[in-house]
Amino acid sequence: MHKFFGKDLKNFSTLPSLSSKTPIALTESINPTHDPNDFEVGKRHKLEFINIFTDDGKINSNGGLGFVRMPRFEARVAITEALKSNVFNTFLNFLSNPKRREYPSYLLHQICIQGLYKGEEKNEMRLGVCSRSNDVIEPMIKPQWYVNCNGIAKEALNDVMDENNKKIDILPKQYAAEWKRSPSLMA
Structure with missing residues (x-):
């Protein structure tokens, strides 16, 4: 991979949960909207910043149609299960879903992410925790504002x-x- 560092690669990957093309980065993982270091890398390389959270911590339409309005921790489990499950189970779940007419692309979205789960690895990271509620803080890009005192x-x-x-x-x-x-x- 080192021979590609600094080169302008015109490669894109389609992320199944986003249904959009994303530039391939020569790194294990990069998430410019969720990590301060990746934010700086994203700015340098003019990456698109895609937020998948609503202000109240639920998944928005960028996070995949099958997961819209799910609370973030429930969505994490649901996405992992969707990546592990097979097409037949997804089809049965789709047929039993009373909202299937509201989300016609739900089935296609779920089918396209089948079999992509490759396993889990422990990853040490710094995690922000709220001092009042002990809830995990999700970093989000927001406009900066100041108060004139x-x-x-x-x-x-x-x-x-x-x-x-x-x-x-x-x-x-x-x-x-x-x-x-x-x-x-x-x-």
Whole structure:
């Protein structure tokens, strides 16, 4: 593979769960929307950033028609099972699904991912966990926003430092100097 590094390869792979063409990367795995390091690689190589999650952690239409609106952990199990299962079982499940008319491509999607499961391997990774709920944090690309605190910082500084109109007393007194420094960092 090393002879291909740095070359502009015009190869694409069709990902069964996405039904779209994706550039082949000479790496074991790359997911620019889900990993900070892969994000940088994706930007450098102008990869398409495909998000498969809704804001509430369910699978969107990019994650495969058979898995839309599934919670992420249920979808992981369902996708693994779909990759392991055979066409006959999928066809029977499709026939028994009352929503089959709503998702006519469900069967085709499921059939195209049959037999692709090759096994599992342990993969050590850093995993973000919410400090409040202990839920796994799914990284998502979102627009960055900031809050302009200059006005409120000046007001808070005056509420502590203005001897004539003091609204807040800082105790012990030595921390008033620290308070005075803090808003200046925000400006």
